[in-house]
Amino acid sequence: MASTEPSTAVDRAILDAARACVAEFGVRRTTLTEVARRAGVSRPTVYRRWTDTGSLVADLLVRELREIITAAIPEGGAARARLIGAIVGGGSMMRRNPLFAKIFRTDADVMLTYVFERLGRNQRALIALFAESIREGQRDGSIRDGEPEQLAAMLLLLAQSAVQSAGTVTDFLDSDQLDRELARAIDGYLAPVDQRKVL
Numbered sequence: 325m326a327s328t329e330p331s332t333a334v335d336r337a338i339l340d341a342a343r344a345c346v347a348e349f350g351v352r353r354t355t356l357t358e359v360a361r362r363a364g365v366s367r368p369t370v371y372r373r374w375t376d377t378g379s380l381v382a383d384l385l386v387r388e389l390r391e392i393i394t395a396a397i398p399e400g401g402a403a404r405a406r407l408i409g410a411i412v413g414g415g416s417m418m419r420r421n422p423l424f425a426k427i428f429r430t431d432a433d434v435m436l437t438y439v440f441e442r443l444g445r446n447q448r449a450l451i452a453l454f455a456e457s458i459r460e461g462q463r464d465g466s467i468r469d470g471e472p473e474q475l476a477a478m479l480l481l482l483a484q485s486a487v488q489s490a491g492t493v494t495d496f497l498d499s500d501q502l503d504r505e506l507a508r509a510i511d512g513y514l515a516p517v518d519q520r521k522v523l
Contacts, residue, residue: 403461
C-alpha cells in the first residue's frame with residue numbers, strides 16, 4: 325500500500341505519539357498539542373507536517389493498516405488463496421487491534437462517513453491492492469473473470485462488514501467461526517465455476 329507517511333525519525337515519533345493518544349482518548353479528544361507533548365517536539369514541528377488532527381490520524385491509519393496487511397499476506401500458493409488469507413487474516417488482526425478497537429468503540433460515527441458516504445484513502449488503497457491480486461489470480465486461473473476493480477470493491481464491502489459488524493453476531497459466530505465463514509464467502513465469490521468447493 326502506498327502511503328504519504330514520511331519516514332524521518334521525528335515523523336515516526338509524532339505518528340507513534342498520535343497512536344498512543346488515539347488509543348487512550350479516541351480520535352475526537354486527540355489534539356495536536358498533546359501529540360506534540362508526547363512526541364517531545366514543539367507544536368510548530370507538528371503543524372508544519374500535519375495541519376490538523378484529521379490529516380495526522382489519516383496518515384496514522386494508513387500506516388497501521390499497511391502493517392496489518394503486510395503481516396497478513398501468506399507466502400506461496402495461488403493468488404486466490406493468498407488474497408483470501410490476506411483479507412481474512414487482516415480482518416482478524418484489525419478486530420484485535422487496540423487502535424481500531426478504540427475507534428470503533430468511541431468514534432463509530434467517524435467511521436460511518438467511510439461506510440455510508442464516501443471512500444477514504446485506506447479503502448481506495450485496499451481496492452487497488454485487491455484488484456492487483458485479482459488480476460494475478462485471473463492470470464493463474466484461480467480467480468474468475470470480471471472487472472478487477474468491481475470485484476475488489478465487493479471484497480472491500482465483505483471485509484469491511486466482517487470487521488466493523490463482527491461484535492453484533494458473536495452469539496452466532498465467534499472469532500474463529502467468523503474467519504472460516506468469511507473465507508468460504510470470499511472463496512465462493514472469487515472461484516471460477518469449475519473450481520468452486522466448500523473449504
